[in-house]
Amino acid sequence: MAMTPVSHQPLITPRPVPAELLAVLAERLGARLSTAWAVREHHGRDESPFDVPPPDAVLFCESTEEVAFAVAQAARWKVPVIPYGAGSSLEGHLLAVQGGLSLDLSRMNTVLQLNAEDQTVRVQPGVLRSQLNQTVKDAGLFFPIDPGADASIGGMTATRASGTNAVRYGTMRENVLALTVVTASGEVIHTGTRARKSSAGYDLTRLMVGSEGTLGVITEITLKLHPLPESVAAAICSFDDVASAVNTTIAIIQMGVPIARCELLDSNAVRAVNLNDKLGLKESPMLLMEFHGSPASVQEQTETVQALAHEHGGQAFEWATTPEARTRLWRARHHAYLSALQTKPGCRAVTTDTCVPISRLAEAVTVAEDEARAAGLPYFIVGHVGDGNFHIAYLIDPARPEERELAERLNEGVVRRAIAMQGTCTGEHGIGLHKQGFLLEEAGAGGVAMMRAIKQALDPDNILNPGKIFQRPAV
């Protein structure tokens, strides 16, 4: 099947927001309804490369009841509502392509209920992941999902986020137990329970996780937590080329080593973090790894991994033994994206997010690298390679459309190969505005038709974050 052409600029079709609606909302929310340009503009931007007019108004909601009220009112006038968390989307999830209301949930940032003995926690959607970990660490627990940004738990749930720990602890898919959701008509429903497993009817929790705000507004999330490991060790290991680093990773996974983090940085990414974080790392492809467990288990894991790295030409491990040294390394990893942007002033990044079966990873990464090098655009590669997920980011000058086109063509090649390898166009960033054509290629017309049928059933007037994942179904 031919690759569906990708539209690089979203379709913008604003719908009117009646003054009566704003009046009703203002009556309930007072100054927490804003139509000030600066506020709207702030809520109309994310980390994606799209230019879209801002939403017509922003509501700073403070409770599930307020969200339900706002959605019920918007539903009366068929006006779009777009949930807003920390604004860190890379795929345009929060852009108001059909106008409407931005529901800012950042003030709903309370950790509602920690059940330490069950290792569960219930939070509001505006809680940030750093805040959550700060709150639960005194109970000896942590929440492992860590996208690079300090994202909100609501946004992470809505995009099925993952990050560096997913290789061991899973993604939001595995770590969300239950949700409170405001439906398209403004009703409040609850999905899931605090039990670890259930066979009670359709898995509405998993349907909402990753639905990008298009099926409901998530207002409470119950999460699994994990015990803080007794022992933690982090290490870096340099390789002659990206292929050797990736082949080491493949061997680690195939051996069943329960590695907690296994991150690739290519030499460009290492150079960027060196510049930004003054780390003085050797500027060659590198694995950044972390091991969790009892002291004996960590010891065993590291011995196995060192032997595997050695077989693939890896240099001796450098250990980050203190918590401070580990934090410094991981901060650098999480800053890699922003650090790399600084190497080309004024640039933006077009970032791929494919995830492939682990046995195909070396081929996927090295072909992407070769093509980027041949194309002559600056790029860098980082990857959650233990999952088969990597990002190659092309740095483009937004004033030069030909760079944008070139980056998009390279991205299409990466995606096309991932799908041919029985992988996915997006491991963790979501579809948003950018990957709608890729979704059609990956899931097929029948799969997307089923998604559209669900959307139509749960949101018949298409008011919940319209224009994302797919365009409005032709009825």
Add this chain to the structure above:
Amino acid sequence: MAMTPVSHQPLITPRPVPAELLAVLAERLGARLSTAWAVREHHGRDESPFDVPPPDAVLFCESTEEVAFAVAQAARWKVPVIPYGAGSSLEGHLLAVQGGLSLDLSRMNTVLQLNAEDQTVRVQPGVLRSQLNQTVKDAGLFFPIDPGADASIGGMTATRASGTNAVRYGTMRENVLALTVVTASGEVIHTGTRARKSSAGYDLTRLMVGSEGTLGVITEITLKLHPLPESVAAAICSFDDVASAVNTTIAIIQMGVPIARCELLDSNAVRAVNLNDKLGLKESPMLLMEFHGSPASVQEQTETVQALAHEHGGQAFEWATTPEARTRLWRARHHAYLSALQTKPGCRAVTTDTCVPISRLAEAVTVAEDEARAAGLPYFIVGHVGDGNFHIAYLIDPARPEERELAERLNEGVVRRAIAMQGTCTGEHGIGLHKQGFLLEEAGAGGVAMMRAIKQALDPDNILNPGKIFQRPAV
């Protein structure tokens, strides 16, 4: 809210099966379409206590294309289709409450593609779990999900099954990567990919897992496999009472010990397996445990668990060190249900399946035990207690309706408490015919309305296993 009354006998509303439909199917399937009474009768029974007339015909399908053909034809006449795997449902999933066609998928029993290096396998739905493990073990891999019966992978997917290993390896929810599904109109769609994670649109895979045949007929399943552990140790430990065994389990989970299996048998269950399997076990409450990992890790786990058991009055571990001894113990555990049935000739079992947050498990189990004892019905308790999931089975004489009523009242009490504890009415058996009232209580009217809306959107003529999970929506 008051508990919704439970209907103990399903609503039976047969729909006509036109002769033209049978003629079209016979033309394509030949002798693999059967209307013989014995065949229909065999496909109209499972392990549930319901008496329902058998389906009107049975189709032995041999390919996705045949299933698609059969469903498309059934759709023309709006005739129900009910997927049939191994017939081991406990909740009436395969009963033809509205008549129609039983699609027997047991001949679709080929392991299609093993990707050992990715630890994935693609199978047809009729593959049995024992067969799958036999096939993949030479590659050093295993599939951990093990409901007591030798169920089919298709049926296990459709009911979101789990079993004894779920505490470490998760359930079907975590271990299904991708599906091929025949929709209500007879189209073939594909969900998911072989990548370990994805954020590509709605999670149709998870929506189909646990949908009990009501949203599509599953014709291929791609599963995660796991490396056979380097070292395995199994042990039993006896306790004075059920509470002590459960409290030991709670401590094991809260410590974060990666125990692979942690099963409770009460003294009645031990007595039954002793009678049946001649094991000579001490007839008191018992934990049956298994540890997987490297030798050092297994050593460490067992030391921790022995210390915890000792604190709760557990007697010294008895080890099953040889594979034969382990197999014998686990076979006995898997036979517990049938062994117990044999202690009261001619009886049937009414089985609960609640799952609660682990901190509430001791209370949930001991209250259930006290009530059963006070009621005077024979019962036994087994439990995947590491997950917070336990089964109390009441042995009733089907000829005495008052025993049935008493068992159902006890069951209602167990479920009511589980839901109050933020748990679920079914950890692994599914809703089927039996727990529709409980689902309403657990998920709420809004949650069930959302499930019905999805059903209506994907199966507007209600031909896919109608009458299961919920009655047909009022339109």
